[in-house]
Amino acid sequence: MKDSTTRDKYLRPATLLILLGVWHVASALVNSEILLPSPAATLKRLGELVVTETFWLAVMSTLRRGLTGFALSLLVGLFCGLLAGFNQVAKVLMQPFVLLSRSTPLMSIILLALIWFRSDQVPVFVAFLVCFPVIFGNVFAGVKNVDNSLLEMARVHRVGWWATITGVYLPSIAPYILAGASTAMGLGLKVVVAAEALSQPKLAIGTRMQVERMYLETAGLFAWTITALFLSWLLEYGIRWVEKRVRGSG
């Protein structure tokens, strides 16, 4: 009897192959390199790109912007979420900002950022603003969901506020933060590339995508898209690894 995990192991590469097959057939049917390039053309273009210096510089730059915006949102989100979780007044004061950053259409944020910031900083700002409400929400929920019985136990034993924060609050919140981080990271990279496409910093995945589009090289556009997807997968994997390490110790 086949093990279900063995089946799953074969399932993932199988679905990938099916996807490639469908893509290939579709592109043959459409028969226009501008509308739907073939997987072969896309992979060829990807191969050409990967050996250029510009490719790696662009990828590193986009990664750097994404991580910077994300890190900023993590810091500010953690601080604000904790504050709002402990203090009702703080929560009420922060509410409008959180709501604004969560509900404002992405395009508005990008276009305003274009006016306020340099082309290199625009994507970082946009990523920060988009990720912040996610982190904030998760941290806030984490604080609210801290096990009260544990807090009571700490209080009874007169455990100090710092030890309580580090010993009870932060570990309780950790899974919430990680869940938020995972969402935020994926989101962050997406919006970074979108913002880059508009602000066009010299070295960026978004900029290269625009260049491919301008030259009507749809295969190139696909190639860069695959690169961005791979990057996104890499980052999520990284967060999941951190999650496992944190969970393993507790």
Added chain:
Amino acid sequence: MKRKLIFTLTALLVTIVLSGCTALGPGKEDVTLRVAALRGPTGVGMVKMLEEQPSLGKNVTTEYQVAETPDIVTARVLSQEIDIAALPTNVAANLYNKGAGYKLLAINTWGNLYLISNQVEISSWDDLEGKTINSIGLGATPDLVFRSLLIANGLDPKKDVTMDYSMAQVELAGALSAGRVALAVLPEPLVTTTLTKNASLKIVMSLEDEWKKIYGKNIAIAQGCLVVREEFANSHPEVVASFLKEYQESLAWINNNLEQAGILVEKHSLGMPAAVAAQAIPRSNIRYMAALDAKSQVEAYLNVLLALAPQAVGGKLPDEGFYYKR
């Protein structure tokens, strides 16, 4: 009660969706010609037609649209929404090479790119060494033409000068007027618009003149063109012919009637006031040349671009089929 609500909502939704569908097209004998020009010299060239809306034949309706940027026109070409479109020539070649199904009808704009200086003395190409020059968009026509001229005059665009693409068209014009930018490559009519705003700005180079110095008196920059959708041209060649006839007349007219052309330009909101338009037209090099007649100049132009940035043209020179034959 609940069921009724669901029914009403669904009916409402269906109605809204269906109302979006346009009514059935014109009857079998009716032809609609959809034309797109850019807010710039190509739009200006067409202004007489925009004003008079000449009939191009029995049962022929002509729809004109003026788009902000070549991107928009390109997008509409890709979705086959337009029958005749104004585009930069290299984009037209690229589209053809990629099988978009549009042929070159004519060249309608020749070199109208100028280097503007804000109190920086430039009397030769060597004076540009070490300077920063602004241009709209990496890979756009002004950029390609300018960079190829730099190379032809012995300068390396990557090392000897700094190219700055951070500002878009309107922003760049503003920055130049405000004195924040010293050197910029701009197309007409933006050149005239910017010069009128700041007296210390000067045209220091005409890229068309510089081009001719290198490539010969008879080779001009075949900068902008008109393309036609192949299917439409095959099924309605007489409409296309009518259009071209009217178009040529319009181009000739605007060059000979600057003041009135200016008034029409302002009337049809083509992006500049009448006085500016009247001044800009002569420098915009708006002249008609049919595709086949222009072939040698088009190929000369595309070859220069191919040497600099082959992806801008689609990797190769387009073949014979690119040029529309009546």
Added chain:
Amino acid sequence: MTVAVQRLTKSFGTLSVFQDFNLEFPCNQITCILGPSGAGKTTLLNILSGLLVPDSGQVLGLDGEAVSYLFQEPRLLPWKSVRGNFDFVLATAYPDMEERTAVVEAYLKLVELADFAEYYPAQLSGGMKQRVAIARAFAYPSKILLMDEPFKALDMQLKYSLMADFIELWQEDKRTVVCVTHDPEEALYLGDRICVFSSLPARVHKEFSIDLPRESRKHHDQRLSDIRLKLLNLLLGETS
């Protein structure tokens, strides 16, 4: 000084839990408070521990010092090891690492969990976790130990096993204990003194003393049966 509550008054909204309530807790003895749910037993513990402030009246004999508390659930931090859980509450009382480690080891030995210091709560059984909690409660230096139905959720065998472990630890330092329970068997096994509470506002309805040493307190002992009968009558019979 004996720990006691004097003229204690506490209400929650319109519900009056304590009205001019007085009770003493003899030193080095286990006082069991027996009564049905909602009789104010937990409220009393919370006031003694400082978690709750009375409307009026005072707690004598504690001087605001901290108390040990044994809850119904083990209340261990799941992300810390057994040792980490001890460290968490003992850090201020035993700032010296070496001393603290010795204390932890001593108490874990007493509950026979010396080998499990590095284990995490998730890896322990329910009984083991409660044993850790018992050890923690005794390791924490305090004048008084409060217990809120700590053996409630356990099956019979585990209950008696843990109660025996508890008494064993208690014999070592004979701390004053206030134990709240609704189970007469627990009261009979653990208590030196049993106070039966009435319904609200809480009053000590009846008091019983048990002089029997705990080794002799078998469930089939005749001397206990009398008290048991009386307790059951009080709990099941009239509720005022």
